[in-house]
Amino acid sequence: MTSLATPRPDTVRHDTPAHIAGLSLVNLAARQRMLSQRMILQTVLAAGGDTERLKAAQRSLQMFTESQQHLLGTVKQIEPAGAHRIEETYHGPRGVGPVVQSFMQLMRNALEQIETGHSLMARTIDELVGQTDRILEALNTATTAFDDVAKARSDAMMKELAGIVGDIQSVAKEAKVVSFNAQVMAARAGQHGREFAVVANVLSDITNEIDLLTRKAAVLAERSRFQ
Structure with missing residues (x-):
């Protein structure tokens, strides 16, 4: 439209x-x-x-x-x-x-x-x-x-945007849990889990970046409501 x-x-x-x-x-x-x-x-x-x-x-x-x-x-x-x-x-x-x-x-x-x-x-x-x-x-x-x-x-667009940001944040939180569990498993595996630990760390960095971006989007959405 x-x-x-x-x-x-x-x-x-x-x-x-x-x-x-x-x-x-x-x-x-x-x-x-x-x-x-x-x-x-x-x-x-x-x-x-x-x-x-x-x-x-x-x-x-x-x-x-x-x-x-x-x-x-x-x-x-x-x-x-x-x-x-x-x-x-x-x-x-x-x-x-x-x-x-x-x-x-x-x-x-x-x-x-x-x-x-x-x-x-x-x-x-x-x-x-x-x-x-x-x-x-x-x-x-x-x-x-x-x-x-x-x-x-x-207002409708801002509401929709807020919903999308919330969904992304939920996914990012779940990804953080997966990353943490992966790091724990890699530590327990010792030498055999080194490569797995690298993947877990990369996943952790990605989720942190997603979290930062969604926070910025949430701030912009909130600011737009009062403009």
């Missing part, structure tokens, strides 16, 4: 826009808030006759649209519980999907009217500015959902 963390280079689709490929889903969702406010400001300035701002607003809308499509597309790639949370956030009874879609359509209308000098341009701009708080609230809700999904997945 695809992680909510930043994608590895070998898992990034070749047709994924550059402004998306390097971002985690949480950061991408959070960036939508910034883009929404940037678009509104650019559109207001464009309405005053600034053609460069109009082009900038069009580019921002394109980025916003592509990012939104990418975010919604991840529902098919994440674990069922996380996918359900995102689906509910966007398409549930109080989902933010319609708010986001309405904002995007209103933004398209505003930019088209500015470009053509439509008589309803001023009214549309006023409506767009009036949507500022609503779209921010919707995008904040979406960002929180992605953040919760990422944290839940991280």
Whole structure:
């Protein structure tokens, strides 16, 4: 399953826009808030006759649209519980999907009217500015959902890692017992047990190394829980 963390280079689709490929889903969702406010400001300035701002607003809308499509597309790639949370956030009874879609359509209308000098341009701009708080609230809700999904997945991974470390430590303890018993038997065998003693000592060194590595892994796992 695809992680909510930043994608590895070998898992990034070749047709994924550059402004998306390097971002985690949480950061991408959070960036939508910034883009929404940037678009509104650019559109207001464009309405005053600034053609460069109009082009900038069009580019921002394109980025916003592509990012939104990418975010919604991840529902098919994440674990069922996380996918359900995102689906509910966007398409549930109080989902933010319609708010986001309405904002995007209103933004398209505003930019088209500015470009053509439509008589309803001023009214549309006023409506767009009036949507500022609503779209921010919707995008904040979406960002929180992605953040919760990422944290839940991280916690699950840390729990699984802790279990693996525990299993390795159990095996290492058993290996230590075997090594100790082998050393005792080699000592009792005297001259005939010299080669056996060498093997037992090597096994002891290996188990000590495994024990050291698992302790380090356990510390890292515990530290990750609080980051």
